[in-house]
Each structure stands twice: as structure tokens, then as C-alpha cells.
Amino acid sequence: MGLVVEVNNITKAYKKRKSKEQVQAVNGISFSVKAGEVLGLLGPNGAGKTTTIKMMCGLLIPDAGTVFIKGIDNKKHRLKALSHISAVLEGNRNLYWRLTVRENMEYFAGNRGVSQKKITSRVDDLLRKFRLEEKENELVNRLSRGMQQKLAIAVAMLADSDVILLDEPTLGLDVGTRHEVRELLRSIAQVDNRTIIISTHDMEVVQDLCERVIIISDGEIVADDQVSNLLRLFDARAYSISLEGHLNEHQLSKLKNKFPMFNYLPASHHSVLEISFSVSEQIYELFDMLRHEGVVIESIDRGMLHFEQVFIKLIKGEKTHETLAQSI
Structure with missing residues (x-):
């Protein structure tokens, strides 16, 4: 073309x-x-x-x-x-x-x-x-x-x-x-x-x-870059975590200060945390925080990353156009 x-x-x-x-x-x-x-x-x-x-x-x-x-x-x-x-x-x-x-x-x-x-x-x-x-x-x-x-x-x-x-x-x-x-x-x-x-x-x-x-x-x-490439670049760091019960305001505040990229979805007897990390190793920091707060994890799944999250990450400088080609 x-x-x-x-x-x-x-x-x-x-x-x-x-x-x-x-x-x-x-x-x-x-x-x-x-x-x-x-x-x-x-x-x-x-x-x-x-x-x-x-x-x-x-x-x-x-x-x-x-x-x-x-x-x-x-x-x-x-x-x-x-x-x-x-x-x-x-x-x-x-x-x-x-x-x-x-x-x-x-x-x-x-x-x-x-x-x-x-x-x-x-x-x-x-x-x-x-x-x-x-x-x-x-x-x-x-x-x-x-x-x-x-x-x-x-x-x-x-x-x-x-x-x-x-x-x-x-x-x-x-x-x-x-x-x-x-x-x-x-x-x-x-x-x-x-x-x-x-x-x-x-x-x-x-x-x-x-x-x-x-x-x-x-x-x-x-x-x-291609949309599919950019989604794939960050997809490895997106998770959906099902929690027993609900997080209180103090716990949500701590979570927001440490991991700003998340959605919290409370349901009747449990809640879901959709979260993505700057680096994959941050998931261990999240586990430590939840354990310290006495929050029980029911299940962990790979999350579905939306392009809005990718856009915010790129604007914040997590990846630049010089490093994208090297990362994919």
C-alpha cells in the first residue's frame, strides 16, 4: 500500500x-x-x-x-x-x-x-x-x-x-x-x-x-504502534483478583497510594480487584499488603486490559517510542 x-x-x-x-x-x-x-x-x-x-x-x-x-x-x-x-x-x-x-x-x-x-x-x-x-x-x-x-x-x-x-x-x-x-x-x-x-x-x-x-x-x-502490540506489551501485568468480603476505606486508600491503576468492584458477599502493575514484581507487594490487612484472596485470573489503561501508562512515561520496539 x-x-x-x-x-x-x-x-x-x-x-x-x-x-x-x-x-x-x-x-x-x-x-x-x-x-x-x-x-x-x-x-x-x-x-x-x-x-x-x-x-x-x-x-x-x-x-x-x-x-x-x-x-x-x-x-x-x-x-x-x-x-x-x-x-x-x-x-x-x-x-x-x-x-x-x-x-x-x-x-x-x-x-x-x-x-x-x-x-x-x-x-x-x-x-x-x-x-x-x-x-x-x-x-x-x-x-x-x-x-x-x-x-x-x-x-x-x-x-x-x-x-x-x-x-x-x-x-x-x-x-x-x-x-x-x-x-x-x-x-x-x-x-x-x-x-x-x-x-x-x-x-x-x-x-x-x-x-x-x-x-x-x-x-x-x-x-x-499497532493497538494489538501495545495491549500485549502491558497485558502480562493485568490481573483480576476476587476477594472475600469488602475492602474498607482505609484499605482502599492504602491501595490507591501504592497502586493507582485499579478498579474496585464490590458485590454482595465478595469483591473484585481489577489491577495492573508498572512491573510484574509488584504483584508480590500487593499480596503482602492484602495479607497484612487480613484480606482473603479467593481467586486470581489474568485481567482484560483496556486501551485506556495502556494510554495512561504511556502518557506517564512507563514506555517510550524508543523502547517499544525492543519490548515487543
Whole structure:
């Protein structure tokens, strides 16, 4: 597969308000994305992720470095490069609220060069696919957040671009709508064979859809690997421990101070401790603590690690992109 996005050593600094001091938002980030890939672009607030996205979309010019979309420099040939990428920024920002669903789709299709002959059939097809037919004559500002989000993604699909970049596609949606949007994105990736870049804090989306993730922290990449590899890297240190009875507040406080990465699930006559460790040897420290507190262990199983736990560990620096390759 060929590369559709190439980000080469981009940097961006901002000047603080009322000060000459420079804040380095992005510091020498490089990565590439293959055709047909589903990539997660992750990072905590203030990490430089949004700045990176804006440079990829041509909304910001890097201080240094280059971005190529389908081999085209998006600084030297901005419009030509951006014709190959569609972006949905924070869900419904790219919609006109005083137009109807159909009017939005027809306007943006024409704006991206789709011929009038093709617009009607293309819009009809996407209205069916996204289950928006009953709302086609509804003004966008009267739609639910979930409907607006689906419409924004449908509008991005109209351009038939090689790359679709989605910024927080499930933000603010209820559980049912989040599931529906994930299914739509899976269909786009598998059936339409588009390259999708998802920027999100929703780790269910990452674990469910993304093949690979890039994690940015403090303006630099701290991880760039397959989701399965990153899960496997930390999986050996995740456990589910069934306890007799319940832990009291004092015991939970001691546990939190020593092992911050855990979930405590009390049941009627027992409780379950889902916990992961920085290093495997910490399990012996946990046993000593539980024994000292007189807590009886009923059973121990390997736990199921979720990508949110991996994300937190990587951000905290337990593994860096230099050591990931050596560890897998």
C-alpha cells in the first residue's frame, strides 16, 4: 500500500499573550499513514494533537517541516493537497445550521466539485446509509447532537477524498449513538476502503476501530504502534483478583497510594480487584499488603486490559517510542 499522508519533522510554537516567551506546541513530529489504514491520533489536552491536526488540514502553517497528502506538499500546493483530505472538526463545526440536511449535503458536494448530475444520487445514497432520510428536510439546528454528527461524517464522505480526518467523532453522544457512529466508521473503512484518521479521547473507539495509534505528549510522539502490540506489551501485568468480603476505606486508600491503576468492584458477599502493575514484581507487594490487612484472596485470573489503561501508562512515561520496539 502506498503512503497517503507523510508528516515530516513538523514544529509549531506560539507566542504567549502579553509576553515574548514562546510555547513549543509541536516539536519535530514525524509519521506516515498508509492507504486504507485506520489510525488513532491520541494525546491529553495540551499535548499538541490539535495543532498537529490543523497543520495536516492546512489550517496552520508549520514553523518547520512538511506535510504531504498523496505526495503533494500542502504548503506549496495547498488546494491540490487538500482535495485529497476531508475533515470533520469537532463534529458539527463544518455544517450550516440554517440549511436543511439535504441542502447541506448538496451545497458541500457542489463545493467539492461533484457534478450536478451525480449529486442527487450520491446524496440519496448517503441519506439511506446514514439513516437520515426522515430528517432530510429538517434544519440542522433542530437535529440532535447524534444526528448532526452523522450528517457531518456523511458530508465528509461526499467528496470521495482519499483521507477522512475525524476530530472527536463520538464526543457528547449517548451510548446507543456512539455505537451507531462506530459501526458507520467501520463500514467506511472496510467497505469504502478509505483511510481514516481519528482523533479522540474515546478509548472504546480506538480499541474497536483503530489498527494503529500514535500518541502525542508534550509536543512529541511517545508511541507509534499497532493497538494489538501495545495491549500485549502491558497485558502480562493485568490481573483480576476476587476477594472475600469488602475492602474498607482505609484499605482502599492504602491501595490507591501504592497502586493507582485499579478498579474496585464490590458485590454482595465478595469483591473484585481489577489491577495492573508498572512491573510484574509488584504483584508480590500487593499480596503482602492484602495479607497484612487480613484480606482473603479467593481467586486470581489474568485481567482484560483496556486501551485506556495502556494510554495512561504511556502518557506517564512507563514506555517510550524508543523502547517499544525492543519490548515487543
